[in-house]
Amino acid sequence: MPKKRVIIIGGGNAALSAAIESAERGNEVVLVEAAPEKFRGGNSKYTRDIRYAHKEDEFTSGSYGVDELKNDLLSVTGTLENPEVAKMVLEKSEFVAGWMNAHGIIFKKEIKGTLNLSRTNAFFMGGGKVLVDTYYNLLKKLNVRVLYESPLTSIKFRNLHIENITIQKENGEEVLQADEYIFASGGYESNKEWLGQFWQEGVKNIKVRGTRYNMGKPLKLLMDNGAILCGEEKAGHMVAVDSRSPEYEAGIVSRIDAIPWGITVNIHGKRFYDEGEDIWPKRYAMWGRLIADIDEQKAYVVIDRKAIGKFMPTVYKPFSAETIDDLEKILGLPVNSLKGTVDNYNKGINKESSDLFMWSSSGSRIPKSHWAMPIDEPPFFAYPLSPGLTFTYQGVKINKTGRLMMIDGEVDNGFAAGEIASGNILKKGYLAGFGLVIGNVLGRVAGGWEND
Amino acid sequence: MTEYSGVNEAIRQLSICNACRYCEGYCYVWDAIEMKFIIEPGYVEHLANLCHDCRDCYYACPYNEPDHAFKLNIPKTLGNVRMETYENFIRPKILKKVLQKEGIITLLTIIIIFIASLLYISSRFGIYNFYKIPVTSVFPVYLFKGVSYFIYLYVAVLWIFEGVAYWNEINDGKHMNSMGIFKAIYDAINHKNFWGGGTGCKIPSENNKYERPVAHMMVFFGFIIALISVLFYPGIISGYAGYAYFIGSILLFAGSIGMIHIHMVDTKGLRSEKQSAIDYPFTVLLFFVGFTGILIPISVKTYIFNWNFLIHDVFILTLFILAPFSKFIHPLFRFLSLIKYRIDTGSS
Ligand SMILES: Cc1cc2nc3c(=O)[nH]c(=O)nc-3n(C[C@H](O)[C@H](O)[C@H](O)COP(=O)(O)OP(=O)(O)OC[C@H]3O[C@@H](n4cnc5c(N)ncnc54)[C@H](O)[C@@H]3O)c2cc1C
Ligand code: SF4
Numbered sequence A: 001m002p003k004k005r006v007i008i009i010g011g012g013n014a015a016l017s018a019a020i021e022s023a024e025r026g027n028e029v030v031l032v033e034a035a036p037e038k039f040r041g042g043n044s045k046y047t048r049d050i051r052y053a054h055k056e057d058e059f060t061s062g063s064y065g066v067d068e069l070k071n072d073l074l075s076v077t078g079t080l081e082n083p084e085v086a087k088m089v090l091e092k093s094e095f096v097a098g099w100m101n102a103h104g105i106i107f108k109k110e111i112k113g114t115l116n117l118s119r120t121n122a123f124f125m126g127g128g129k130v131l132v133d134t135y136y137n138l139l140k141k142l143n144v145r146v147l148y149e150s151p152l153t154s155i156k157f158r159n160l161h162i163e164n165i166t167i168q169k170e171n172g173e174e175v176l177q178a179d180e181y182i183f184a185s186g187g188y189e190s191n192k193e194w195l196g197q198f199w200q201e202g203v204k205n206i207k208v209r210g211t212r213y214n215m216g217k218p219l220k221l222l223m224d225n226g227a228i229l230c231g232e233e234k235a236g237h238m239v240a241v242d243s244r245s246p247e248y249e250a251g252i253v254s255r256i257d258a259i260p261w262g263i264t265v266n267i268h269g270k271r272f273y274d275e276g277e278d279i280w281p282k283r284y285a286m287w288g289r290l291i292a293d294i295d296e297q298k299a300y301v302v303i304d305r306k307a308i309g310k311f312m313p314t315v316y317k318p319f320s321a322e323t324i325d326d327l328e329k330i331l332g333l334p335v336n337s338l339k340g341t342v343d344n345y346n347k348g349i350n351k352e353s354s355d356l357f358m359w360s361s362s363g364s365r366i367p368k369s370h371w372a373m374p375i376d377e378p379p380f381f382a383y384p385l386s387p388g389l390t391f392t393y394q395g396v397k398i399n400k401t402g403r404l405m406m407i408d409g410e411v412d413n414g415f416a417a418g419e420i421a422s423g424n425i426l427k428k429g430y431l432a433g434f435g436l437v438i439g440n441v442l443g444r445v446a447g448g449w450e451n452d
Numbered sequence B: 001m002t003e004y005s006g007v008n009e010a011i012r013q014l015s016i017c018n019a020c021r022y023c024e025g026y027c028y029v030w031d032a033i034e035m036k037f038i039i040e041p042g043y044v045e046h047l048a049n050l051c052h053d054c055r056d057c058y059y060a061c062p063y064n065e066p067d068h069a070f071k072l073n074i075p076k077t078l079g080n081v082r083m084e085t086y087e088n089f090i091r092p093k094i095l096k097k098v099l100q101k102e103g104i105i106t107l108l109t110i111i112i113i114f115i116a117s118l119l120y121i122s123s124r125f126g127i128y129n130f131y132k133i134p135v136t137s138v139f140p141v142y143l144f145k146g147v148s149y150f151i152y153l154y155v156a157v158l159w160i161f162e163g164v165a166y167w168n169e170i171n172d173g174k175h176m177n178s179m180g181i182f183k184a185i186y187d188a189i190n191h192k193n194f195w196g197g198g199t200g201c202k203i204p205s206e207n208n209k210y211e212r213p214v215a216h217m218m219v220f221f222g223f224i225i226a227l228i229s230v231l232f233y234p235g236i237i238s239g240y241a242g243y244a245y246f247i248g249s250i251l252l253f254a255g256s257i258g259m260i261h262i263h264m265v266d267t268k269g270l271r272s273e274k275q276s277a278i279d280y281p282f283t284v285l286l287f288f289v290g291f292t293g294i295l296i297p298i299s300v301k302t303y304i305f306n307w308n309f310l311i312h313d314v315f316i317l318t319l320f321i322l323a324p325f326s327k328f329i330h331p332l333f334r335f336l337s338l339i340k341y342r343i344d345t346g347s348s
């Protein structure tokens, strides 16, 4: 069988999975990554776990069937945008952990009760940086050429066939030609200009949690060439993060999950949403969006001493004060605004149940439906919150073979994998640990993993 | 609570880790950190001494210096704190100077002890006749054992002072118990924290896995075997204790070569420089102890035997005299932190 020449655009989990699969099948593979070597790996560098269908295995605490996984997926995303692709990913997810393990990824096993394994997700040692580094090391052994600092700048189509692509090198552009092209370049989450279409000025206040290199250029080029789009257009997955964190690449550590334990106010010192809404696991993602839509994209979560230790530790220390008045001053909120809000909230608390979960507050127009602990024990603390964008939803449509679907039909030698195609499965919402699985499955399918 | 510069930097870095926890599973540090919401100075020292410097967390971290705004390098930072712990808990305090200039002081100690023994030998036997004297006349059993026991006692007493001071800093009001001690001994023996939770130790480079744990195990067991067999003097020259001593010396020799090799090829700049400055003289000294130890049975009945035996003892004496103030104190702090960890994690 003659070897194919394959070019892979991107340098994260999807691109690497595709490259490994394709090279193992004897193809001649070149991988072009926009980032320099030390910043390689895209958003995949910031991950830590995968969610996959499995029987009982040593990486998780129990079995998790394809149907259950599918139900969980539906509960966050509503309807499946592209059922045949979604079905394939769900079913093939069963092979992901085994494949990763066979390619050098070590999963955490239960070590005498010190690790709390989850049933649905398997955690790998060291997280995403180890994941991508392991794969890159493997590429060396497989003789895959990796071109760093080589962003894709144009794609030459002839009808439904890709003729060649152009990448930007230090000293000018270079045209590359191959038999097949796999686009695995993530979304456009790093591109503030593009995001500005949805948030105008406010976009500057949005923190990008992952890489700064996902500018979405390949996605844009495919759009311009008539790719069918899928996934919700406006923005993406957002969580509440500490406003003091760097604008890019703070990864998982900047998130603040104290919200259920206190109240959250806007820059006018007023509450704006039910902090106790019981919608786990969606709650996490919802607060980023809520904050993105308020003035200055800024909020404060206010808690008291009792809440400390109930949520994950934070990178930055909270602001703290002995009285709400002082806290209000430190935060620069209008005089008596926070004071009034806290008083109303405390007054309206209903502690009828012995279960904290059932405590609620109806002290203002906006209720807090669960976990309504009074905020009355000094010191009082506040974390400043900004929206933290994880990834964007919109991407390109593919078919079961991983090929790109254009308005006129299927591209014979163009594939898409990973986040750029995740809209086929998750048009909105997010299922923790599923991003890597989508990348692994679609990457390998594009790389030649047979479909039956 | 004692405050030091390195500790504050470590608190900054470890607070980021505590919000991240991706490194969970590599070593006890990551389980220990999860027990605290806020990390305080005493606890940082405890974490630093739990760290066995395998660098797995460094290679796993996306937030490392110099490229990321968070500027992390956990192994290096914890190495700096370990140094500060040693300096802070050396008793008598003034002798922390030894640690700060460990290389040169080790050399001077060797020279002084050697000259002193030359003087003793020349006055008793004459330098030229020395090689002919039966070793048990040069080092009569009572003298040899007397000096050995005295020196062990000396180290034990100072270690107790130092250990108690350290324990008081880290114990969080908890009492030592035998379960904790036994489990800590178990951890020390099987080098629990050297293996990166099964992923290996990335010193001297990212591609290594077992070089350092194996080298350290050799030194560790070699030393213990030699230490025990010495009690059978003069049996260490012949007989079963002699074999044991020979094996111990070989392990020490080979292990210290491994450790020296690691030092020479180690990825520069990733390590705490202060740590390297105390590691190196210590390993070189162990190398000479091992080397001269191997020569003992080999040189029996040759004219170098007595000289080699003397020099061997000079190295050993240096090692023990400096034990409470040199790199040699690291097992003490490690061990106490392992005990604390085992007590904190309870019966699991
Ligand atoms: C903080 C954080 C934590 C996360 N945790 C998890 C988790 O635990 N589990 C999970 O499953 N998912 C997680 N996700 C989501 C996950 O990161 C993504 O779903 C997944 O990494 C997407 O992989 P990918 O390969 O498609 O894209 P990426 O990994 O983002 O890779 C895209 C690559 O394309 C390159 N690129 C961009 N433009 C160009 C161009 N013009 N030319 C060439 N190359 C280009 C980029 O440099 C990058 O290397 C997390 C995301 C974040 C931000
Ligand atoms: S060293 Fe880096 S990756 Fe590891 S826990 Fe700390 S912050 Fe996370």
Ligand code: SF4
Pocket (backbone or CB within 6 Å): B023, B026, B027, B028, B029, B030, B050, B051, B052, B053, B054, B055, B056, B057, B058, B074, B075, B078, B193
């Ligand atoms: S022992 Fe290794 S993984 Fe643990 S803290 Fe030290 S360097 Fe990091």
